[in-house]
Amino acid sequence: xxxxxxxxxxxxxxxxxxxxxxxxxxxxxxxxxxxxxxxxxxxxxxxxxxxxxxxxxxxxxxxxxxxxxxxxxxxxxxxxxxxxxxxxxxxxxxxxxxxxxxxxxxxxxxxxxxxxxxxxxxxxxxxxxxxxxxxxxxxxxxxxxxxxxxxxxxxxxxxxxxxxxxxxxxxxxxxxxxxxxxxxxxxxxxxxxxxxxxxxxxxxxxxxxxxxxxxxxxxxxxxxxxxxxxxxxxxxxxxxxxxxxxxxxxxxxxxxxxxxxxxxxxxxxxxxxxxxxxxxxxxxxxxxxxxxxxxxxxxxxxxxxxxxxxxxxxxxxxxxxxxxxxxxxxxxxxxxxxxxxxxxxxxxxxxxxxxxxxxxxxxxxxxxxxxxxxxxxxxxxxxxxxxxxxxxxxxxxxxxxxxxxxxxxxxxxxxxxxxxxxxxxxxxxxxxxxxxxxxxxxxxxxxxxxxxxxxxxxxxxxxxxxxxxxxxxxxxxxxxxxxxxxxxxxxxxxxxxxxxxxxxxxxxxxxxxxxxxxxxxxxxxxxxxxxxxxxxxxxxxxxx
Amino acid sequence: xxxxxxxxxxxxxxxxxxxxxxxxxxxxxxxxxxxxxxxxxxxxxxxxxxxxxxxxxxxxxxxxxxxxxxxxxxxxxxxxxxxxxxxxxxxxxxxxxxxxxxxxxxxxxxxxxxxxxxxxxxxxxxxxxxxxxxxxxxxxxxxxxxxxxxxxxxxxxxxxxxxxxxxxxxxx
Numbered sequence: 063x064x065x066x067x068x069x070x071x072x073x074x075x076x077x078x079x080x081x082x083x084x085x086x087x088x089x090x091x092x093x094x095x096x097x098x099x100x101x102x103x104x105x106x107x108x109x110x111x112x113x114x115x116x117x118x119x120x121x122x123x124x125x126x127x128x129x130x131x132x133x134x135x136x137x138x139x140x141x142x143x144x145x146x147x148x149x150x151x152x153x154x155x156x157x158x159x160x161x162x163x164x165x166x167x168x169x170x171x172x173x174x175x176x177x178x179x180x181x182x183x184x185x186x187x188x189x190x191x192x193x194x195x196x197x198x199x200x201x202x203x204x205x206x207x208x209x210x211x212x213x214x215x216x217x218x219x220x221x222x223x224x225x226x227x228x229x230x231x232x233x234x235x236x237x238x239x240x241x242x243x244x245x246x247x248x249x250x251x252x253x254x255x256x257x258x259x260x261x262x263x264x265x266x267x268x269x270x271x272x273x274x275x276x277x278x279x280x281x282x283x284x285x286x287x288x289x290x291x292x293x294x295x296x297x298x299x300x301x302x303x304x305x306x307x308x309x310x311x312x313x314x315x316x317x318x319x320x321x322x323x324x325x326x327x328x329x330x331x332x333x334x335x336x337x338x339x340x341x342x343x344x345x346x347x348x349x350x351x352x353x354x355x356x357x358x359x360x361x362x363x364x365x366x367x368x369x370x371x372x373x374x375x376x377x378x379x380x381x382x383x384x385x386x387x388x389x390x391x392x393x394x395x396x397x398x399x400x401x402x403x404x405x406x407x408x409x410x411x412x413x414x415x416x417x418x419x420x421x422x423x424x425x426x427x428x429x430x431x432x433x434x435x436x437x438x439x440x441x442x443x444x445x446x447x448x449x450x451x452x453x454x455x456x457x458x459x460x461x462x463x464x465x466x467x468x469x470x471x472x473x474x475x476x477x478x479x480x481x482x483x484x485x486x487x488x489x490x491x492x493x494x495x496x497x498x499x500x501x502x503x504x505x506x507x508x509x510x511x512x513x514x515x516x517x518x519x520x521x522x523x524x525x526x527x528x529x530x531x532x533x534x535x536x537x538x539x540x541x542x543x544x545x546x547x548x549x550x551x552x553x554x555x556x557x558x559x560x561x562x563x564x565x566x567x568x569x570x571x572x573x574x575x576x577x578x579x580x581x582x583x584x585x586x587x588x589x590x591x592x593x594x595x596x597x598x599x600x601x602x603x604x605x606x
Numbered sequence: 607x608x609x610x611x612x613x614x615x616x617x618x619x620x621x622x623x624x625x626x627x628x629x630x631x632x633x634x635x636x637x638x639x640x641x642x643x644x645x646x647x648x649x650x651x652x653x654x655x656x657x658x659x660x661x662x663x664x665x666x667x668x669x670x671x672x673x674x675x676x677x678x679x680x681x682x683x684x685x686x687x688x689x690x691x692x693x694x695x696x697x698x699x700x701x702x703x704x705x706x707x708x709x710x711x712x713x714x715x716x717x718x719x720x721x722x723x724x725x726x727x728x729x730x731x732x733x734x735x736x737x738x739x740x741x742x743x744x745x746x747x748x749x750x751x752x753x754x755x756x757x758x759x760x761x762x763x764x765x766x767x768x769x770x771x772x773x774x775x776x777x778x
Contacts, residue, residue, distance in 0.1 A: 217734055483610050493741050
C-alpha cells in the first residue's frame with residue numbers, strides 16, 4: 063500500500079537511581095524490579111520475537127542514564143534474580159492455593175509461567191538486558207536515545223549543569239550501547255532556549271517537546287507533524303495530542319477499559335498478611351504483581367480478570383488506533399508538502415506496570431503498522447530527518463509536558479525549598495572544577511564523587527514525588543542525603559583534609575557513572591587541559 | 607547527616623518561571639549587606655526589605671525598566687511567589703530597601719523571560735530562570751592538590767607535566 067505518512071513511537075524508559083547496598087532488601091528497589099518484570103522484559107521479549115519473525119518494525123527507545131546504570135549494575139542484577147525467585151515461589155504457592163478455582167487458578171499459572179519465561183530471557187542475556195537492546199539497535203529495529211545524566215529538570219538547573227548532565231549521559235550511552243545516541247529525551251520534555259546549543263555540541267540531533275511548545279513557536283506556530291529545526295543540526299519533534307489522549311486520558315483512554323486488569327487489587331493487600339509477608343520487601347503491605355480482577359466498572363465491585371477478554375480488547379483498540387492514524391494522516395497529508403509524521407511519546411513504564419496489557423497493545427500496533435497493509439508506516443525521528451530533512455527553521459520557548467505545559471509540577475510549595483540548595487551546590491561544583499583543572503588522586507576522586515552527589519540530587523523525580531505526595535519522605539531523604547554528602551566532600555577538598563574512608567563509603571553507596579569526569583563543570587575545560595594550572599587561581603570559598 | 611543549612615551566608619537571588627503568569631523567587635540577603643545599606647543611608651535598623659518587580663518596556667525607540675509591583679517583605683521572608691505577570695514579557699526581580707522616593711536595590715536578578723501564550727513572540731526566547739549571587743570567588747591558595755601525588759603514582763608516571771606541577775606545590 064502507498065505510504066502517505068508516518069507514525070513514530072517514542073518510549074521513554076526511566077526510573078530514579080535507587081540502589082541501597084547498605085541493606086539486603088529495600089522497598090524502593092522494587093520499583094526497578096517490578097518495571098523489569100512488567101515492562102522492560104516484556105518489551106524485550108516482544109521486540110526479539112518480532113525480529114525473529116522478520117517483521118520490519120522500528121521505534122525509538124530512550125533509556126535514561128539512571129535506568130541504564132541500574133540495568134548494568136551487578137548488585138541489582140543479583141538482587142533481581144533473587145526477587146524473581148521469590149515471586150516464582152509465590153506463583154507456585156498461588157497455584158496451590160487457587161487449585162480448583164476456575165477464575166483464579168489459570169491466572170496464578172499465567173503469572174508463574176510469565177515469571178519463569180522472563181527469568182529465562184534475563185539469564186539468556188547474561189542479566190544484561192541492555193545487550194538485547196544494543197542488538198536490536200544494531201539490527202535497525204530500535205533507535206536508542208539517552209536522557210540527561212540523572213534526569214535533571216534542565217530549565218531549573220543553572221546552565222553550568224547542562225553540559226555535565228548531557229555529556230555524562232552521552233558518554234555512558236556510548237559505553238553501554240556501543241554507539242552514540244542520535245537523540246535525547248529531555249527530562250519531562252522540559253526545554254529552555256539555549257539547550258539546543260549544548261545538544262549540538264554533544265552530537266544530539268533531536269528531542270521531543272509538548273505540542274504547546276510548537277503552538278507558541280517563533281516566528282509562527284509550527285506544524286506539529288514535522289520537525290522544527292532550531293539550528294546547529296538540532297530538531298524538535300512535537301508530541302501529538304490526539305495519540306496522547308487515546309492512551310493517557312483517564313476517562314476515554316484505552317487503559318481504562320473495563321476488561322483490562324485492575325491495578326489496585328493485589329493479593330499483597332487482599333490476602334492475610336502472614337501469607338504474603340515473606341514476599342514483601344518490608345513490614346508493610348505492598349503490591350506483589352498478583353492481581354486477579356478486571357476493572358469491571360467505576361465502583362469498588364470487581365469481577366475476575368479474563369485474559370481472553372483483554373486480548374480481544376487489545377485487538378479492537380489497536381485496530382482503532384491504526385484506523386485513527388490512517389484517517390489523521392489522510393487529512394494531514396493534504397495540508398503539507400512532506401509526508402506527515404505523527405509522533406507519540408510515552409513513558410515506557412505506563413505499559414505493563416500501570417496498564418498491564420500495554421506491552422501486548424504495543425506489539426499489536428507494531429504488527430499493524432509494519433505489515434505493509436497500512437497507508438501509515440513506522441519511522442523514527444532519526445529516519446524521518448534523514449529522509450525528509452530537519453524541518454523549517456524556528457524557535458521555541460520554555461515548555462514542559464507537565465500540567466498546563468510549564469513548570470508548576472517541579473516548582474511549587476511542596477518542593478520549592480530544594481532549589482536554593484541545588485543552585486548553591488551547582489555553583490560550588492563549578493568553582494571547584496575551575497580551581498582544580500587537573501586534579502589527581504584523592505582530590506580527583508572527591509571531585510568526581512561530589513559531582514555524582516550533585517547530579518543525583520538534581521533528579522527531577524524527587525521534586526515530582528514531593529508534588530504528587532506519594533513517597534515524599536523517601537524523595538526528601540534522598541535529596542538531602544546527596545546534598546549533605548556533596549557539601550561534606552567539597553568542604554573536605556577545600557580544607558585539604560579528604561577523609562578517604564568517608565569518600566570510599568560515598569563511592570560505594572552511590573557508584574553511578576564510574577567514568578564521570580568532574581571537569582565537565584569547568585566552563586573552560588578544553589582550554590584548561592593545556593593551561594598552566596600551577597598558577598594561582600580564583601577559588602570560590604563557601605561558608606556554611 | 608548534619609542537615610542542610612538554612613542559609614549559606616552569601617547574597618543570592620534565584621528566579622524560576624513557573625508558568626505564563628507566575629514566578630517563584632528565593633533569596634538570601636546577608637545581615638552584613640543589609641546593615642551596610644541601612645548604615646549608608648542612615649536608615650533605621652528595623653527598616654523592612656521590599657521586593658520589587660520591574661518589566662522591560664520598549665516605547666518609541668526607548669527601552670527602560672518600569673516597576674509593576676512592589677511589596678514589603680515580612681521579617682525573615684526568603685521566598686515569594688509572584689502572580690499576575692504577563693506572558694511574553696521580560697521581568698527582573700529586586701530585593702532592596704525603600705528610602706523615601708528612592709529604592710536601594712541590594713539583590714537584582716538577570717532578566718527573566720515569560721513564555722508567550724501564543725506564537726510569534728521573539729523577545730521571550732530568553733531564559734525562564736535567573737540565578738545570581740551565591741558562591742563568590744576569592745583568591746586562595748589551593749591547599750590540596752599537592753598532597754594528591756602520593757595517591758597517584760601511576761598518574762605521575764603517565765603524565766610528567768602533572769608531576770612537575772605537583773612537585774612545585776610541595777616546594778611552595
